[in-house]
Amino acid sequence: MRLAPVPLFYSHDLKKAVQKSGESARSTHENPVCIDACRLYGSMIVKAMQGHSKDIVLSYDSDLWSNDPLSASIDEVARGSYKDKEPPNIKGTLNMTQSIEAALWSFDRSSSFGEGALKAVNLGDDADTTAAIFGQLGGAYYGYQGIPDSWKSKLIDRGLIEYIANKLYDTHNSQPFIVEYLNFSLWDKLDNLSSPRFELNTVVSRDKC
Numbered sequence: 001m002r003l004a005p006v007p008l009f010y011s012h013d014l015k016k017a018v019q020k021s022g023e024s025a026r027s028t029h030e031n032p033v034c035i036d037a038c039r040l041y042g043s044m045i046v047k048a049m050q051g052h053s054k055d056i057v058l059s060y061d062s063d064l065w066s067n068d069p070l071s072a073s074i075d076e077v078a079r080g081s082y083k084d085k086e087p088p089n090i091k092g093t094l095n096m097t098q099s100i101e102a103a104l105w106s107f108d109r110s111s112s113f114g115e116g117a118l119k120a121v122n123l124g125d126d127a128d129t130t131a132a133i134f135g136q137l138g139g140a141y142y143g144y145q146g147i148p149d150s151w152k153s154k155l156i157d158r159g160l161i162e163y164i165a166n167k168l169y170d171t172h173n174s175q176p177f178i179v180e181y182l183n184f185s186l187w188d189k190l191d192n193l194s195s196p197r198f199e200l201n202t203v204v205s206r207d208k209c
Helices: 005-009 014-025 032-049 054-058 072-078 096-108 113-121 127-142 158-173
Strands: 180-185 199-204
Touching: 005 014, 005 032, 005 158, 014 032, 032 054, 032 072, 032 096, 032 127, 054 096, 054 127, 072 096, 096 113, 096 127, 113 127
Parallel strands: none
Antiparallel strands: 180 199
């Protein structure tokens, strides 16, 4: 659910993005299936960010997985296990393999961000997880403009989220990378609401990522 910033940051280097995507899972999920699910999904997010077609994004990448194979259940998903299934055989559960399979089914069977997100949610069970997983790939593929405006308008702290996303993308595109001092407010005022405001100061360095 929290993967997307990693492949976004490393989207200039597919193999490094795959490696770092797997490592990002280890802080809370040491299970090889979870790590490999992140490796697989990270590779797909990078390909979507690079502008590849949906067929290429979802295709099995033998070059990536021949030297560092995926766990058996995740390898089946990578090979398209979801393509020949329909609910209730597609399930959005807490099981990692089933969750990523459900998210990819939603992505494969839709032609827009909104349609895919609704397919993910309507699978039921652990709907928020399935939709969050879909949203990372769907967002990379369809882009910011592909997300319905009516959804974006209701997003809490939209300005902060957009700011961080833009900075993350700019960091990837800056060559050579320049250390930047960031100073921004964590809360935007919401309509008819007063939110607490405070400042976050941080230094970002590529060498330490």
